[in-house]
Amino acid sequence: MDWKPIRQGHTPVYKQIAEWMEQRIASGEFPPGSRLPSERLLAKELQVNRSTVVTAYEELRAAGLVERRQGSGTIVSRDIWGLARNRTPDWKRMAEAGLFRPNLPLIRQIRRDTQDSDMLDLASGELSPELVPHEQFRQLLAAGDFPCHFGYEHPQGNPQLRDTLVAHMKTWKGIDAAPSSILVTAGAQQALHLVVQCLLQPGDAVAIEDPSYCYSLPLFRSAGVRLFPLPVDSEGIDPDELLALHGKHRIKMVFLNPNFQNPTGTFLSLPRRKRLLEISAEHGIPIVEDDPYSLTAFSGEHVPTLKSLDRHGTVLYISSLTKIVASGLRIGWVVGPRTVIERLADAKQQIDFGHSIFPQWLANRFLSSEWFPAHLDMLRRELAGRSERLVCSLRESFGGSVEFVPPAGGIHLWCRLTGEWSENRMLAESVKRGVIFVPGMVFGSKKGFVRFTFGRPPKERIQDAISRLAEAYRSVCRQ
Template sequence: MDWKPDRTDKKPIYKQIAEYIEHGISSGQFPADSVLPSERTLAKELNVNRSTIVSAYEELQSLGIVERKKGSGTRVSTDIWGISHKRIPNWGRYVEDGSFLPNLPLVQRIRSEIQKNDLVNLASGELSPELMPDNHFKNILATQSFIGSLGYDHPQGNDELRKTLVSHVKENKHIKTDTSSILITSGAQQALHLIVECLLKPGDAVAIEDPSYTYSLPLFQSAGLRTFLLPVDKNGANPEDLLLLHKKHRIRMVFLNPDYQNPTGTILSLSRRKKFLEISTEYGIPIIEDDPYSLTSYNNEVNPTLKSLDENGNVLYISSLSKIVASGLRIGWIIGPPQVIQRLADAKQQVDFGHSVFPQWIANEFLGSEYFNSHINMIRKQLKLRRDELVLSLKEIMGEQVDFLTPEGGIHLWCKVNPTINEHKLLEESIKNGVAFVPGSILGSNKGFIRFTYGRGQLDLIRKGIVRFAESFNHLKQDR
């Protein structure tokens, strides 16, 4: 056998062997009813452990490709292409070979655990159900009549909603735009996905903040992009770092979350905002501004968005109602040059034929009503109460064992802990103890950080969650 497994490949050796043999069976190299080499012989020939060959043969047996009998060895099935034999697709390989990468196992683990009712959820990046405008929505449904069409809507989204958004962003974000420059999306994450898939190509270099929510998204790797990091300090990302990266790697696009950044809660300073725009204009680098939190400002003052300062059309602006109204509504939007919006709208239509009619109708009614401003005022007050409770609990219970900057808006607190403690073990211990958070390694490159999200946690459970976290933390400290 001339073939040898590739030990530099991330794919397990036994899977490589199983795939090689399966291909050989398909091509006729190993005919039906022929006996495959014994486990010991093949292990010696391929210079692997016998257990590796056993695993490979067991995988082939599970697919119905080979038959194994004690004392008779492993034989290629005689009926592999016959009518009576039902061959099962190798779903495991299909799952692994897809070009769109899965979330990290740790992310999947957290999402699975937070469904449990007895867990204090300081992990989910969303509002608590009690902060969502259920009564306002019920009132809209009870008093307003749906007049729109039930057919496919405009590729860029409902025209009335886009008109309302024109007014909304002008009043609240000082962004001047028109309906031709807006695309309605299924939240901000779909907006990011459309931008990456439609405006970039494999091998392109992009700059993202470190730490950041985008750090955790596999969509950049799925698209074959090269990602480079912009470290975030107390004033946000540094535009000088973008200059250095661009000189080395020719950055094609930069992704920024300027206000109450996820996860650090920091605000990109005005001087840095202007410098990023200067660099964007000088080098022609598009800026993707992700703005889910700016309206949550606890002092009621909204910082100037990059888009409002953009005089040359260099910024694609993303926002949504997910973090300020209701995550399940799935209403987000992109604002940008009409030719870009049309390209993204065409791609969205290929995926889902445009956004669902009813969420757009409800969002339009809510945004255009008197309820919206009162709701935002309520959100600001309630989130500040939750932040204060989290900060006080951390100071009183954890003391000098943690360090953090107190955010002035948003829903996240980025907390520095002892970097020698294994954050994965800390998460597992905390989940056992009834509290969930997000380990920093999911969101950034530095060790010794965790993210607490207080927007999702109920006010009366935040302290209980920190007590449980502290117990888990101290337990691990004692075991070291």
């Protein structure tokens, strides 16, 4: 087979494969009713992942060119020329024209690859199964004291859970809040979406960290806001750069992840926190503090959140249980002024009529139990151990070719790999070797960086994963 997809091209690989197969169908090489090559065989011939071929075939199916038959594989449609009276809507065109923008093709590809159970996953930002309190959940469920109410909940979230969150934030984060100032959401992601959709308008100027998780979120592009970067150094962002941006663009809101930031793992220094809050109060610039990681400090020391230092009510605080308990619970929350919380709650009710009672009940019981402090101690020890294993493995396998600052908390390590190398090519070579990571370009403007997440892979497999990555890196550097 002479044709091969162009991995460094602007068109995603799966789309190139779909277009190539469509040409072969149109030319008669695969006539109506014929069977296309199996996904596994075509993946092997093209030297791509099977998941890439699956996505390409799905494109052809959505266009009405092929049919997927159980036990028979992928068959070219007998009506590709539209001879039948019934016509399938152009779902592909409609999907591409929707108001809400899709994820970047690279992000979609990475998420497909992480579904491979044999893949060593240094990309997913979630905890591995052994770090989730499954046994404690089972005991809570076995107790049989669920209130058996499966109707709609309070628009702002279960009252008992909000009471528990008030105590939780006071004890663990030094934040004073009232139940009426809290909205329970389906994780922090929904909270961010509600804030953007309800409090901003197209054309508003928004400041975000560079690099930043926010760069990879399509919700900002969908809302039509203008993003302005705040470079992150070893102490986080420089607040005076926000001041300069505000003078030029009238910044409407700033989104920050100041505690063991994703992706760099950095911690915004205390002097910069205080200066940032001064600027925010003086110019009326709202700060959205996204805080999934502050309780993961390896030292166990208290981490002062921006919200705990806020004396003027300029900080909207977002947190969740995703990175400290279980991502599948889908429990997050927003803390802010009542007018804002009521606005966000109204929007959430229009979307889903409020959060499900069941995960709220489970989260409330676990957070208020004696198990939570013990779980948090275990989590910090385990994450610290995995971080140390990752650091040692990087130094052993990459030597002087890698530069990084070991994190003091969180689940991410940000690396710069020296020399001339292609992020796309390295990702492709790594996937061939059974390892997945996220290239740094996903998170902003910096080139030559990668993000490794150590919360997901088994600790005993980290060294093997990094060894394979080093092989991929050397392979790319030789090309």
